[in-house]
Amino acid sequence: MLNMAEGVARLGALAESPVVATLAHAFVEAGFDLAIVGGPVRDALLGRPVHDLDFTTDARPDDILRIVKPISTAQWDIGRAFGTIGARVQGEQVEITTYRADSYDGVTRKPTVEFGDEIEGDLVRRDFTVNAMALRVPGRTLVDPTGGVEDLVRALLRTPVDPAISFGDDPLRMLRAARFSSQLEFAVDPATVAAMAELRSTLAMVSPERIQSELVRLLQTDDPLRGIRLLVQTGLMDEFLPEIPALKLEVDEHHHHKDVYEHSLTVLSQAIELERVRHPGSAPDVPLRIAALLHDIGKPATRRLEPGGGVTFHHHDVKGARLARKRLQALRFDSATTDSVAQLIEQHLRFFGYAEGAWTDSAVRRYVRDAGPELERLHILTRADVTTRNKRKAARLAGAYDDIERRITELSAQEELDSIRPELDGNRIQEILGIPPGRDVGAAYRWLLDLRLDEGVIGAEEAERRLREWWAAR
Numbered sequence: 027m028l029n030m031a032e033g034v035a036r037l038g039a040l041a042e043s044p045v046v047a048t049l050a051h052a053f054v055e056a057g058f059d060l061a062i063v064g065g066p067v068r069d070a071l072l073g074r075p076v077h078d079l080d081f082t083t084d085a086r087p088d089d090i091l092r093i094v095k096p097i098s099t100a101q102w103d104i105g106r107a108f109g110t111i112g113a114r115v116q117g118e119q120v121e122i123t124t125y126r127a128d129s130y131d132g133v134t135r136k137p138t139v140e141f142g143d144e145i146e147g148d149l150v151r152r153d154f155t156v157n158a159m160a161l162r163v164p165g166r167t168l169v170d171p172t173g174g175v176e177d178l179v180r181a182l183l184r185t186p187v188d189p190a191i192s193f194g195d196d197p198l199r200m201l202r203a204a205r206f207s208s209q210l211e212f213a214v215d216p217a218t219v220a221a222m223a224e225l226r227s228t229l230a231m232v233s234p235e236r237i238q239s240e241l242v243r244l245l246q247t248d249d250p251l252r253g254i255r256l257l258v259q260t261g262l263m264d265e266f267l268p269e270i271p272a273l274k275l276e277v278d279e280h281h282h283h284k285d286v287y288e289h290s291l292t293v294l295s296q297a298i299e300l301e302r303v304r305h306p307g308s309a310p311d312v313p314l315r316i317a318a319l320l321h322d323i324g325k326p327a328t329r330r331l332e333p334g335g336g337v338t339f340h341h342h343d344v345k346g347a348r349l350a351r352k353r354l355q356a357l358r359f360d361s362a363t364t365d366s367v368a369q370l371i372e373q374h375l376r377f378f379g380y381a382e383g384a385w386t387d388s389a390v391r392r393y394v395r396d397a398g399p400e401l402e403r404l405h406i407l408t409r410a411d412v413t414t415r416n417k418r419k420a421a422r423l424a425g426a427y428d429d430i431e432r433r434i435t436e437l438s439a440q441e442e443l444d445s446i447r448p449e450l451d452g453n454r455i456q457e458i459l460g461i462p463p464g465r466d467v468g469a470a471y472r473w474l475l476d477l478r479l480d481e482g483v484i485g486a487e488e489a490e491r492r493l494r495e496w497w498a499a500r
Contacts, residue, residue, distance in 0.1 A: 030175075033071035040070050041163050045079065045116040048097055050163040056093050058085040060122075061145060061160040061169065068156050071178055072210070081122040082148055082160060086141065087111055090122050109141055126151060146171045150186050153199045154206065158186045183207055183214045189221035197228040200262055201240040204253035208244055214256060222260040229265045237266050238357040245319070246310040248298070251291050254319070258287075266357065269323040269349055286322050289413050294318040297410035304406065313363050314403045317370035318410055320350045324371075347372035369400050370407055377408045377427060388480040390433050395479065405431060448474035449489040458490055459497050470497070 040046060046062065053060035063082040070076055083090065087103070090111040094101060098113035105112070109124035127142035142148050145160055146169065152158040155174040162169060172186035183206055185192040185199070193200050200222045207214050214222075229237070244253045257263040258271050273287035297318040301311055324346025325339045332338055347368040354364040376393060385393070397404045405427070412423045448471060455470045456463065473496055474489060484492075 029073075030071075030179075032073065036070040036073065037067070037161055037168070038166060040066065040076060041161060041166050045118045045120065046163055048116055049081065049094070049120070049122075052093050052097050053083060053085065054164065056085070056089070058083055058089065058093070059145070059162065061162045063149070063160040064152065064157045067159045067161050067168075068174070068178065071159075071175070079118060079120045081120060082125060082145060083122055084125055084143060084145075085122075086124055090124070094122065145169055151195075152186060153192065153196075153202055155184050155186050156206075156210070156212075181210070181212045183210075183212045183218065185215075185218055185221075189215075189218045190225065193221055193225045194228070197225065198232050198236055198240065200225065200229065200260075201237065201244075201257070204256045204262070205240055205244040205247065207256055208247040208250050208253035211249070211252070219256070219260060222256075222262060226261045226265055229262060234266075234356060234358045238359060241267070241357070242312055245312055245315045249295070250298075250315070251295060254291065254294075267353060269320065269326075269353060272326045273322065275326060275329060286325050290319060290322055292413045293321060293407075293410045296413070297406055300406045300410055304402075311403065313366040314370070314406060316354070316363070317350075317367045317374070317403070317407055320346065320353075320367065321371050321374050321407065321411065322346060323349050343372050343375045366400055366403070369397075370403055373397060373400075373404055374407050374411060376404075377430065378423075385430070385433075387433075387437060387482060390430065390437060391479045391482075393430070394434055394438070401434075448478050449484070449486050450474055450493065455493070458493060 040062065041050075050060055060081055060083050062079065064080050066076045066079055068074075085093065087106045087109055091101060091103060091106075094111065094113040094115065098115045100114040102112045105121070105123075109126060110121055111123075112119065112121050114120075125142035125145060125148040127140045127147050145162075149158040149160060149169065149171055155172040155177045157174070158170075158172045159174040160169040161167070168175075173184075177184055183203055203214055203218060203222060206212065244250050247253070254263070254270070258274075261271075263270050270287070270290075273290055275286055294315060297314060298310075301308070301314060305311075322339075322342065324342035324344070327349075328339045328342040328345050330338045330340070350371050351364055351368040354367060359367075373396060376396070394401060409424070409427055412420055414420050414423075450458070452463070452467050452471060455461075455467050455474075459466070459470065461467060470493060474493060477484070477489070477492060
């Protein structure tokens with residue numbers, strides 16, 4: 027709940043900070059207005075941490091650069107065409123932008139950049155009322171032409187103008203609605219939701235890279251489920267990640283099974299909680315969260331209704347990994363993230379065989395080797411994938427995974443599992459067998475690796491003896 031007295035006090039403290047005071051003095055001396063704008067004002071009023079400082083001014087880019095040069099240690103003008111100059115002042119990175127009065131052509135999301143002369147006109151063109159507030163400095167006057175404070179009190183997201191106009195100008199704002207809904211834990215105004223559903227197809231004019239960026243920022247919030255539900259409800263998710271709404275499998279009258287969509291959201295929520303518990307203070311693990319959300323997307327394509335009311339999803343892990351890789355590549359995710367997610371999805375069922383009966387040391391070694399650097403993420407995803415309401419079954423699975431983690435720790439201490447390799451390298455194999463580089467060396471290396479995984483450390487002399495026997499028997 028917003029406490030206005032406390033919020034005003036926080037705004038005052040923000041205005042008095044060294045970086046703000048330095049900039050305000052410099053702009054007043056030069057005869058220009060300056061105001062803190064957008065997110066910093068919103069977050070100060072809400073009592074949230076204020077990170078990046080954004081300012082707006084009636085000064086043009088050349089004037090901004092001239093004013094900040096004497097009071098900053100660095101400047102950059104990569105955004106000059108859009109009226110933005112960046113600088114490092116008092117050790118903090120800031121951005122200062124000339125008032126804007128842009129117009130859009132309705133075909134692309136690239137605006138015709140026009141500078142404005144009034145702060146109110148600049149604020150009205152922003153995405154949501156709670157982001158359309160400014161604090162003039164040094165005078166500390168709050169400028170709120172669209173009712174942002176009232177919407178903060180109501181915990182409501184609303185566009186400053188008709189949402190059809192706002193989203194028509196920039197369809198990416200529809201994804202930002204979902205992200206801010208999760209980030210701020212705000213409801214979205216019904217008219218805004220309706221416009222998102224009506225204009226969802228206009229998202230096609232937004233680049234995959236920008237969509238990916240908003241998706242990542244949504245997944246980085248403490249509770250992305252609110253935003254994901256909004257994207258599915260409005261149909262926006264169908265436009266860029268249709269595999270998620272497809273998880274709402276139709277339940278046959280005689281074939282009852284879990285709602286895979288709700289299960290996937292629960293897995294994501296539980297993965298985030300485990301992430302916090304196991305790695306407190308760490309940055310959100312985006313590949314893990316994507317894998318948790320997508321881990322069952324292979325189920326619709328592999329769903330089979332069996333006689334007697336059963337439902338199977340054979341090989342949905344492999345199918346899901348392929349679908350995830352294709353979708354993440356379309357959204358222009360980097361190869362490291364794509365590879366991590368695909369691997370986690372493909373391996374997320376491996377553990378459940380362990381729960382049916384204790385694995386041999388060999389099976390544990392293979393599990394670790396196959397997971398490689400994704401082992402910790404796989405631990406979290408596998409634990410999060412248990413959503414049964416049967417307390418006895420949940421306890422059994424949790425106990426089994428406690429056991430496998432304990433055994434991995436013990437074997438790692440003995441054998442350095444994370445770097446398992448044969449006891450003879452390729453050069454030694456060639457020397458022992460008297461063969462040149464080629465396929466036979468690779469086959470021998472793989473055979474020795476299997477031997478290492480099956481039996482652990484046996485020593486170089488024994489490995490050589492076994493290799494000669496294997497080669498002679500081929």
